[in-house]
Amino acid sequence: MRLKDKVAIVTGSGQGIGEEIAKTFGREGAKIVIAEINEETGSKVSDDLMSSGVEAVFVKTDVSDEQSVKEMVQVAVKHFDGIDILVNNAAIAVRKSVVDTSLEEWQKVIGVNLTGPFLCSKYTLPEITKRGGGSVINIGSWHADKTITRFASYPAAKGGLLALTRQMALDEGPHKIRVNAVCPSMVDTPLERQTFSSLPDPDKAYEQALDFQPMGRIGTVEDIANACLFFASDESVYVSGQSLVVDGAAINKIARPLMFD
Known part of the structure; x- marks a missing residue:
């Protein structure tokens, strides 16, 4: 087992990518x-893990709220005596567009997608240091580089997260903590389906999205979880400050913003 006896926090793990990361790490x-x-x-995923023989605990957490994050870390340490791995996945x-985005919407997206990883890292890193090192994995996005129309706040947050990843890797290297990002493109998740459903013609948009996929499909949650497993395991012991794009080469094909409107 590649993660035997390691303690991993996975934020936003009640569904989608986060759920699959949690289950993959648990199997390892x-x-x-x-x-x-x-x-x-969250409770259901925790129960499913425990039913399969994985030690798990659910903590209701708002990653954009400092007190909630502090309490989450406290529960993790109390329950498992420490922390080795943090996956900042909640999003x-x-x-x-910028013009149509309210300040409240902007702050909410930045709060979860960028402030959340900052807060979770701030209070988790000292605990990982106590264990002699470990891994932080930030779930970025291809939107930090190529994006779609009318999507201002999300790429802004994910771009900031990649910059934060590089900076944290410098600070945490002396503590033997590596910090990396996994950047999915389109992945079949509830969040992705929500994005498509907001478009004027979801079916046409999905067909257009497939046209940009060299492998003829969009990503799966398993694709992303396996990349995270590499960064969580000792196989990546000398890899830090990197952003791994998991997109089936789609980002190399997209030369312009996707015009779904």
């Missing part, structure tokens, strides 16, 4: 903290 021997704002889905999206 890790003890899992399900840090999720949705109590129903939300609002599909609007």
Whole structure:
């Protein structure tokens, strides 16, 4: 087992990519903290893990709220005696241009997608240091480089997260903590389906998206979880400050913003 007896916090792990990361890490021997704002889905994933023999605990967590994050870290340490791995996965999206995005919407997206990883890292890193090192994995996005129309706040947050990844890697290297990012393109998740459903013609948009996929399909949650497993395991012990794009080469084909409107 590649993560035997490691303790991993996975934020936003009540569904989608986060859920699959938690289950993949659990199969590899890790003890899992399900840090999720949705109590129903978070509890279910935790129960599913425990039913399969994985040690897990659910902590209702709003990653944009400092006190909530502090309490999540405290529960993780109390329950498992330490933390080895943090996956900053929790994310939300609002599909609007700068002009149409309200300040409240902007702050909410930045709060979850960028302030959230900052807060979770701020309070988790000292605990990982106590264990002699470990791994932080930030879930970025191809939107930090190529994006679609009317999507201002999400790429802004993900671009900032990649910059934060590089900076944290410098600061945490002396503590033997590596910090990397995994950047999915289109992945079949509830969040992705929500994005498509907001478009005037979701079916046409999906067909257009497939045209940009050299491998003829969009990504799966398993694709992303396996990349995260590499960064969480000792196989990446000398890899830090990197952003791994997991997109089936799509980003090399996209030479302009996708015009779904």
